[in-house]
Amino acid sequence: MTPSDRVATGLLTRADGFVQLITPEGERRADPDLDRWVVDIDTEALRGLYRDMSVLRRIDSEGIALQRQGEVGLWPPLLGQEAAQVGSARALRSDDFVFGSYREHGVAWVRGIDPADVLRVWRGAASSGWNPYDYGMAVPQIIIGAQSLHATGWAMGAKWDGSDAAAVAYFGDGATSEGDVNEALVFAASFEAPVVFFCQNNGWAISEPVGLQSKQPLAQRGDGFGVPGIRVDGNDVLAVLAATRIALDRARRGGGPTFIEAVTYRMGPHTTADDPKRYRTDDELADWRARDPIARVGALLAASGLDLETLEREVEVEAARAAGALRASIATMADPEPMTVFDHVYAEPHSHLDRQREQYARYLAQFDDGASAQTEGGAR
Numbered sequence: 276m277t278p279s280d281r282v283a284t285g286l287l288t289r290a291d292g293f294v295q296l297i298t299p300e301g302e303r304r305a306d307p308d309l310d311r312w313v314v315d316i317d318t319e320a321l322r323g324l325y326r327d328m329s330v331l332r333r334i335d336s337e338g339i340a341l342q343r344q345g346e347v348g349l350w351p352p353l354l355g356q357e358a359a360q361v362g363s364a365r366a367l368r369s370d371d372f373v374f375g376s377y378r379e380h381g382v383a384w385v386r387g388i389d390p391a392d393v394l395r396v397w398r399g400a401a402s403s404g405w406n407p408y409d410y411g412m413a414v415p416q417i418i419i420g421a422q423s424l425h426a427t428g429w430a431m432g433a434k435w436d437g438s439d440a441a442a443v444a445y446f447g448d449g450a451t452s453e454g455d456v457n458e459a460l461v462f463a464a465s466f467e468a469p470v471v472f473f474c475q476n477n478g479w480a481i482s483e484p485v486g487l488q489s490k491q492p493l494a495q496r497g498d499g500f501g502v503p504g505i506r507v508d509g510n511d512v513l514a515v516l517a518a519t520r521i522a523l524d525r526a527r528r529g530g531g532p533t534f535i536e537a538v539t540y541r542m543g544p545h546t547t548a549d550d551p552k553r554y555r556t557d558d559e560l561a562d563w564r565a566r567d568p569i570a571r572v573g574a575l576l577a578a579s580g581l582d583l584e585t586l587e588r589e590v591e592v593e594a595a596r597a598a599g600a601l602r603a604s605i606a607t608m609a610d611p612e613p614m615t616v617f618d619h620v621y622a623e624p625h626s627h628l629d630r631q632r633e634q635y636a637r638y639l640a641q642f643d644d645g646a647s648a649q650t651e652g653g654a655r
């Protein structure tokens with residue numbers, strides 16, 4: 276890595292400075308602060324985390340393949356972020372509420388949401404893929420950082436209701452530059468809201484490196500708001516699980532918000548519309564491949580005497596089944612009626628929206644077959 280690369284990627288090049296329980300080589304590290312939070316994670320539970328991450332990786336690559344084949348308009352890959360998502364989501368209770376961005380397919384998977392319901396939004400077959408109250412997870416948020424405000428509001432409400440449930444806001448490193456995230460931190464701190472700000476620092480906000488956006492570790496941002504931060508190796512599923520449990524416990528006991536910075540890396544493109552070769556080096560990617568979140572758990576399991584090849588074969592069968600189901604689900608996704616785009620925008624009727632609806636209906640009426648003219652072609 277050249278000095279200029281180091282400046283560009285900034286903090287990400289640091290291998291130290293975060294809490295870690297499993298090294299990239301798959302060695303278990305002792306940590307007096309974190310260990311007690313994961314005493315229940317025996318070999319069987321670790322196998323479960325390995326399986327989750329592996330199946331998820333396959334679902335994600337199927338999403339990309341479907342986009343390349345014209346079945347889906349866009350897909351934001353999570354390759355490399357499996358540990359950050361699975362480790363944090365596995366710490367949650369079913370009555371906690373997740374407010375994610377658009378990349379949290381892994382969190383959705385752990386919450387029990389069918390990947391097909393995630394995919395249908397990217398295909399344009401639905402405005403939102405699932406009922407948030409069924410899974411304790413809001414539908415994807417495209418406006419960068421907005422979900423941090425929603426999470427804080429939900430957490431304030433939960434606290435006032437006397438519940439000990441917590442909210443989690445997932446967002447990226449780039450989102451920390453947004454006003455919404457900073458406003459959410461102010462409110463959460465002031466009202467001691469039971470919310471965990473979970474920042475996946477994956478190195479890049481599209482083509483903008485984190486080193487240019489933050490001159491200090493993002494976890495320290497919370498300090499200025501009175502929100503304590505934990506900087507964790509985001510490619511270490513066990514450490515992420517422990518850190519999230521600590522933050523949730525704090526929230527449930529009335530301690531207020533915590534900011535977690537999970538230091539990870541987006542190994543794929545920002546979305547399938549992006550070409551990361553234009554802004555990052557092969558060396559940087561290779562450096563992060565060596566810190567693969569799944570491989571290190573595999574190495575740890577193998578070192579503990581487990582037959583890794585057999586586990587890999589089992590996981591492969593499950594992953595293929597999940598990917599096959601995702602692909603097959605496309606056939607069940609009907610094109611939506613164009614006018615339904617106005618449904619669910621507001622809870623109450625609204626004259627401005629009514630005007631837009633009328634205008635759009637007139638526009639569609641210009642075509643011989645208005646509805647089909649708008650929806651022709653399988654790919655969006």
Ligand SMILES: Cc1ncc(C[n+]2csc(CCOP(=O)(O)OP(=O)(O)O)c2C)c(N)n1
Nearest residue numbers: 378417418419447448449450477479480481
């Ligand atoms: C308010 C707002 N500004 C700009 C955009 C365009 N945009 C989409 S993704 C993105 C970068 C986000 O980076 P980061 O927060 O690090 O999350 P990541 O995609 O890396 O997970 C931007 C600027 C947007 N969606 N919303």
